[in-house]
Amino acid sequence: MSDIKLEKIDANRWLLPQTGGMKVPGIIYANEKIYQLLKGDESARQVANVAHLPGIVNYSLAMPDVHWGYGFPIGGVAAFDLDGGIISPGGVGYDINCGCRLMITKLSLGDIKSRLSDLTTALYQHIPSGVGSTGSVKLSGKDQKKVLEEGAKWAVKAGFGLQEDLETTEDGGTIAGADPDQVSARALERGKQQLGTLGSGNHFLEIEVVQEIFDEAAALAFGLRNGQIAVMIHTGSRGLGYQICDDYLALMVKHAHETGIVLPDRQLACAYIDSARGKNYLAAMACGANYAWANRQLVMHRTREIFEKNLRMAPRELGMRLIYDVCHNIAKIEEFSIQGKMKKLCVHRKGATRAFPAGHDAVPARYKSVGQPVLIPGDMGSGSYVLVGQEKAMEETFGSACHGAGRVMSRTQATKVSQGRSISRELADQGVLVMASSKGTLREEMPEAYKNLQDVVQVMHESGIAKKVARLKSLSCIKG
Amino acid sequence: MAPFFIRETLVEYHILSYNLRMPNYKFFDHTADIGIEISGRTKKDLFANAAYAMFDILIDNNESKIKSTEKTQKGQKTITVKGSDVEDLLINFLRELLYLFNGTGWVVSHCEIIECGNKRLKARLIGEPYNKKKHSIKSEIKAVTYSGLSVVKQKSGWRARVIFDV
Numbered sequence: 260m261s262d263i264k265l266e267k268i269d270a271n272r273w274l275l276p277q278t279g280g281m282k283v284p285g286i287i288y289a290n291e292k293i294y295q296l297l298k299g300d301e302s303a304r305q306v307a308n309v310a311h312l313p314g315i316v317n318y319s320l321a322m323p324d325v326h327w328g329y330g331f332p333i334g335g336v337a338a339f340d341l342d343g344g345i346i347s348p349g350g351v352g353y354d355i356n357c358g359c360r361l362m363i364t365k366l367s368l369g370d371i372k373s374r375l376s377d378l379t380t381a382l383y384q385h386i387p388s389g390v391g392s393t394g395s396v397k398l399s400g401k402d403q404k405k406v407l408e409e410g411a412k413w414a415v416k417a418g419f420g421l422q423e424d425l426e427t428t429e430d431g432g433t434i435a436g437a438d439p440d441q442v443s444a445r446a447l448e449r450g451k452q453q454l455g456t457l458g459s460g461n462h463f464l465e466i467e468v469v470q471e472i473f474d475e476a477a478a479l480a481f482g483l484r485n486g487q488i489a490v491m492i493h494t495g496s497r498g499l500g501y502q503i504c505d506d507y508l509a510l511m512v513k514h515a516h517e518t519g520i521v522l523p524d525r526q527l528a529c530a531y532i533d534s535a536r537g538k539n540y541l542a543a544m545a546c547g548a549n550y551a552w553a554n555r556q557l558v559m560h561r562t563r564e565i566f567e568k569n570l571r572m573a574p575r576e577l578g579m580r581l582i583y584d585v586c587h588n589i590a591k592i593e594e595f596s597i598q599g600k601m602k603k604l605c606v607h608r609k610g611a612t613r614a615f616p617a618g619h620d621a622v623p624a625r626y627k628s629v630g631q632p633v634l635i636p637g638d639m640g641s642g643s644y645v646l647v648g649q650e651k652a653m654e655e656t657f658g659s660a661c662h663g664a665g666r667v668m669s670r671t672q673a674t675k676v677s678q679g680r681s682i683s684r685e686l687a688d689q690g691v692l693v694m695a696s697s698k699g700t701l702r703e704e705m706p707e708a709y710k711n712l713q714d715v716v717q718v719m720h721e722s723g724i725a726k727k728v729a730r731l732k733s734l735s736c737i738k739g
Numbered sequence: 740m741a742p743f744f745i746r747e748t749l750v751e752y753h754i755l756s757y758n759l760r761m762p763n764y765k766f767f768d769h770t771a772d773i774g775i776e777i778s779g780r781t782k783k784d785l786f787a788n789a790a791y792a793m794f795d796i797l798i799d800n801n802e803s804k805i806k807s808t809e810k811t812q813k814g815q816k817t818i819t820v821k822g823s824d825v826e827d828l829l830i831n832f833l834r835e836l837l838y839l840f841n842g843t844g845w846v847v848s849h850c851e852i853i854e855c856g857n858k859r860l861k862a863r864l865i866g867e868p869y870n871k872k873k874h875s876i877k878s879e880i881k882a883v884t885y886s887g888l889s890v891v892k893q894k895s896g897w898r899a900r901v902i903f904d905v
Contacts, residue, residue: 299770300770301887302770326770326771327769327770327771328771328772328886329771329772329884329885329886329887329902329904330884330885330886333771349884349885353881353882353904354881389876390876390878390879391841391844391869391876391879445838445842448842449841449842458879459879460879460881460905498841498842501841501881501882502838502842504882505834505882505883508885509831509834512823512827512885513823513827524885524886524887525826525827525885525886525888526884526885526886528885666770666771667770668770669768669769669770669771669773670772670773670878670905671766671768671773672768697876697877699877699878703878739879
């Protein structure tokens, strides 16, 4: 952590005092164990760097899954005033609207136990994964424009899903203000063939079973019960999103001197929200976000079809329902109370999940009385958590919570540590069937490379940002 | 940190199969991504080595896996890249090569830097379309980042540090 000293606020929060060019202090959500891990990397320095950016409001924040990223830390949350504040492509990340969706079924473990291997194989065969994977949907230029403008709405209109899916997708699966004219020809080209694909790295599709319920009322509202089979999908905007981020980052670096903003790290290159360049990025980012929602919608639709075919079940029998879809790499214009006044801010969530409380306008009607489901996928094989957003998140974290376990080991370290071991065998011994197109990915993504998910989630729970609702255990996992 | 065993083997393999210059680079630890430190006797060497390093991370280039009748026709491209300074130039150069692979499916196997200033370079590339029988993909690189970027001239030559988002 080099020269940065953190001061303990309470059992789950650490203050990063305002020094030098920092415009606000930082706060890192961590317990003692996670705090010790912070010493090993540069994430606290990155929290401090973000605090240098113009228009930042209250604090530069990091969630307990914080780890060393590029520019912003992963697990970073920062909100900027629309007046005088900035938007940063690096603060959203290359994988624009990388996110998760969780679907529940009417099945119990006993219903699929004997079919699990077949079912997983079918999913692996029919849902394209891996580097540069291409999907079965080839988009014409006109269709692609619609995807970028309408997101998951386009997918449902095109027959890939149900109207009700949109009701439980963040923002209804469409972010407003998308303008395909702001997306480069390169980005469009890369997006044409990748819709309906998982991609590689930490992206996955898992069959899971609900193993523990912590909050009966919220679980009931979400439709979760013990022993129920669920599917978690984790993917984003694929090459289209990476290219949009890269294009705008290059542009903002090129014109950095025009803004007069002093950057502690070039990766933080940004533009004022109300500038032409800032507006254009937001319009392009919205296209990336919409593409990602359409992508997850297509992957979910395909999953439904595969389950129905493989288990010989009618849709009604299977009852695969979308609990929720969240994005965890995004910038959103949202309203918060700042010193007693409601104010619109541009909230960057770079590896952080929205966690809105009961009663908030953006929470789907069916969950309004309990709050928004917060989906926290674990590392490969360690299952997932479902949390529910709390009022405290609106007060402290701009309505945000953690997004996963967070790495502790670099990919090279993980590869080294796993020499001579079979990660898929080790996971099989724990009852998790893994199918991956690359052994290298399995090693890089091995469970030990991540923080303990339970610790991360517990920090959010104890600090009152998001409360635990349920824990799901992995049964099988397909990866790129 | 010394490059660990697997990478060393691959580096050696590259020399045998492609008659490339030794790609002088090593990994440094970065929690989420891949960081590499590249060296070169001259600035031109540094840039060429950076190109080899990136393709070494991306793919395992195995000529022997395809029949001689299937051999693809290698092609040549000349690219010109600009940057606001030498660091920006390195990032823009790697960006361009990464797009050739990620965006157009073209695998670079040889790189010669023809001209290299601090704000502009010209490179001649030899490569071929991606062939899954021959090229096995090792890692996806989403992007070349500016994070922790440095390009410095030392007594012994040039050194650079680059972090890839993977």
